[in-house]
Amino acid sequence: MQVSACKNDDFFDLERPVQSPWTKLSEFDRAVVGPYAWLFSKGDWGNVYNYWYLYKNAIADDVAWATPGDGTWGWYRDTEANKAWTDDIFNTSYSAISSVNDAIQFVDDAGGTPFPNMTAEDKQYNLDRIVGELYFIRGFAYYMLATTFCTAYVPGGPNDAKQIPLRVKKATDYQDASNPKMGTVQEIWDQILADFEKAQQLLPERFVTGKMHASYQAGRANKFAAAAMLSRAHFAMGNYPKALEFASFVIDKNGGDYDLSEDPIQAFNKSTLARGKETIMYIPSYDITFGKQNLHSTCFSNMFQKTVCTWTATHMDYQTLKRIGWMQNAKTDTTIGIAARRDKRFSQLCFVREPANVPTAQRVPGRFYETRVNLTWRTIVADKAARGPGAGYTNVPQIRLAEMYLTRAICAFKAGDKKQAAADLNIVRKRAWDARVAGVAYESSGSLATEGNITEQMISDERLIEMFCEGDRIDYLRALKTAVGNGDRGSGTTPYTSQAFVWPVPVVEKSLNQGYQ
Known part of the structure; x- marks a missing residue:
C-alpha cells in the first residue's frame, strides 16, 4: 500500500470509544494480578523483587563475595554505575505503578462504583479488596524504589532531595508522561505511608471461601501484610513508636493465623498452595504454569x-x-x-x-x-x-512474623522497654533453639535474654541471623540510622546516608524525563 493511500484522515477516526478492559467485577481482579506479576514473578532469570533484594544482600555488611572481581553484583558498593538489573527495578516498578494508577482512576472516575449491579457483599469481599491490593502494590513498588534509588530518610532532616518521579495519576498525554512531578524523599515516604494506610483500611484479614476470587488465597496481600509494611516504612523513617505499633498489630491481632510454632525451614519448603505458619505474604512459585523461583536467587543461596x-x-x-x-x-x-x-x-x-x-x-x-x-x-x-519438594517451584516468603517480633524488640529497646525487648527476642531465639544439640532447654541456657542483659547488638545480631540473605540487613541498618560496617571490604564504616547505598536511575530515564533536566 502506498503512503498516499493513508491521506484519508477519516480512516483513523474511532467508530466507538475505547472500551474498558474491565466490564464486570469478576474481570477487575486482573487489574491487580498484572502488577503482582510485574513485581514478583516476571521472567525466569529475573524479577523486580528478586533483583531488589539481590542488591540489598550485596551491599550490606553481613556477606562476603566468593567470585573474583565484582562486575555486576554491586558488592563493592560501586553505586555510581548503572547496573542492568537496578535499571529493571526502576522501569518495571513504574510500569506496575502506571497500571495501578489506571485501575485506581477507573474506580475513582465512577465515584467508587464502577460496576452498578454490585451487591454490598461484592463490594466488601471483592471490589474493596482489589482496590486495597492496588494501593498495597503501589506502596510496595515505591518502597522498593525509595530503598534503592533514594537517599536514606533522616528524622528531622530536610529530606528534600528529588531523585525519583512521584506518579499517582495516569498520564493524560506525552507532555504529562515526560514531565512528571519529582518527589522529594519526604514526599515519596509520605506516599508510601498513605498507600499502605489505605491498603490496611480496605484489605480483609484473610481469604473467605466462596466470597472472594479463588486466586486471592495464593499468598496475596491482606490487612496484616499492609500493617507489616507500615511497620517497615515507619521503621525506615526512624519513627520507632509507630513501627512498634504496627508490628504489635500483626503479632497480637492476627487471630492465630500466624505464629512461630514451626521450625524455621517451614517458611521455605512449600511447593503447593500452602504457607508456613509465620508466613504473612509469599510469592506462589508452586504454579507450574506461571510460577517458578527466580534463578538469580542462586547467587546468594545454596540450591539451583x-x-x-x-x-x-x-x-x-x-x-x-x-x-x-x-x-x-x-x-x-x-x-x-x-x-x-x-x-x-x-x-x-x-x-x-x-x-x-x-x-x-x-x-x-x-x-x-x-x-x-x-x-x-x-x-x-x-x-x-x-527447599521444597518442588525445588524451583517452591514458594518465596516475602513477609515473615519473625521480622515483626525483631522489629518490635528493637523499637521497644529504643523506647527503654527492655522487658518487652527481651521477651520478643526470646520468642525468636527459642524457636531456633535445638535443645538436643545444646544439651539444655533454652530457658535454662546462658543465651536467655533478660531485662538486665539485653543489648541492641544482641537484637541486631539475632536479626542478621534470622533474615540472612533476605535483603533485610542494609535497610535495617539504615533504619537504625547507624553507620554500616564495611565487613570484608576493609576496615571502618560507611555513614547510613552515604550515596554508596543509592543506585542511579536509568540513563534513558534521565535523558527523556524532563524532571531530570
Whole structure:
C-alpha cells in the first residue's frame, strides 16, 4: 500500500470509544494480578523483587563475595554505575505503578462504583479488596524504589532531595508522561505511608471461601501484610513508636493465623498452595504454569533448582561469623562453633561449603567442595531457595512474623522497654533453639535474654541471623540510622546516608524525563 493511500484522515477516526478492559467485577481482579506479576514473578532469570533484594544482600555488611572481581553484583558498593538489573527495578516498578494508577482512576472516575449491579457483599469481599491490593502494590513498588534509588530518610532532616518521579495519576498525554512531578524523599515516604494506610483500611484479614476470587488465597496481600509494611516504612523513617505499633498489630491481632510454632525451614519448603505458619505474604512459585523461583536467587543461596549451585557468589562475612560465634577464624580454624550447631537456622537454612584448594585425596565424602569459585577457606552460605519438594517451584516468603517480633524488640529497646525487648527476642531465639544439640532447654541456657542483659547488638545480631540473605540487613541498618560496617571490604564504616547505598536511575530515564533536566 502506498503512503498516499493513508491521506484519508477519516480512516483513523474511532467508530466507538475505547472500551474498558474491565466490564464486570469478576474481570477487575486482573487489574491487580498484572502488577503482582510485574513485581514478583516476571521472567525466569529475573524479577523486580528478586533483583531488589539481590542488591540489598550485596551491599550490606553481613556477606562476603566468593567470585573474583565484582562486575555486576554491586558488592563493592560501586553505586555510581548503572547496573542492568537496578535499571529493571526502576522501569518495571513504574510500569506496575502506571497500571495501578489506571485501575485506581477507573474506580475513582465512577465515584467508587464502577460496576452498578454490585451487591454490598461484592463490594466488601471483592471490589474493596482489589482496590486495597492496588494501593498495597503501589506502596510496595515505591518502597522498593525509595530503598534503592533514594537517599536514606533522616528524622528531622530536610529530606528534600528529588531523585525519583512521584506518579499517582495516569498520564493524560506525552507532555504529562515526560514531565512528571519529582518527589522529594519526604514526599515519596509520605506516599508510601498513605498507600499502605489505605491498603490496611480496605484489605480483609484473610481469604473467605466462596466470597472472594479463588486466586486471592495464593499468598496475596491482606490487612496484616499492609500493617507489616507500615511497620517497615515507619521503621525506615526512624519513627520507632509507630513501627512498634504496627508490628504489635500483626503479632497480637492476627487471630492465630500466624505464629512461630514451626521450625524455621517451614517458611521455605512449600511447593503447593500452602504457607508456613509465620508466613504473612509469599510469592506462589508452586504454579507450574506461571510460577517458578527466580534463578538469580542462586547467587546468594545454596540450591539451583534440584541440585547444589556451583556459582553461588555470596557467603557469610568472616567478621560476622566471629561476632555471632559461629566460626572464630575461618581462615585458620574451620571449626563450626556450638552457637551455630545448636541453631536450627544454621542446620536448616544454611549450608557449609569447603574450600576449592583441598586436594582430591583429602576430601571428605558427603561434603561439597567449591569448584567454580576460587575460595580457599570454609564458607557458610544461605540455603533458603528451592527447599521444597518442588525445588524451583517452591514458594518465596516475602513477609515473615519473625521480622515483626525483631522489629518490635528493637523499637521497644529504643523506647527503654527492655522487658518487652527481651521477651520478643526470646520468642525468636527459642524457636531456633535445638535443645538436643545444646544439651539444655533454652530457658535454662546462658543465651536467655533478660531485662538486665539485653543489648541492641544482641537484637541486631539475632536479626542478621534470622533474615540472612533476605535483603533485610542494609535497610535495617539504615533504619537504625547507624553507620554500616564495611565487613570484608576493609576496615571502618560507611555513614547510613552515604550515596554508596543509592543506585542511579536509568540513563534513558534521565535523558527523556524532563524532571531530570
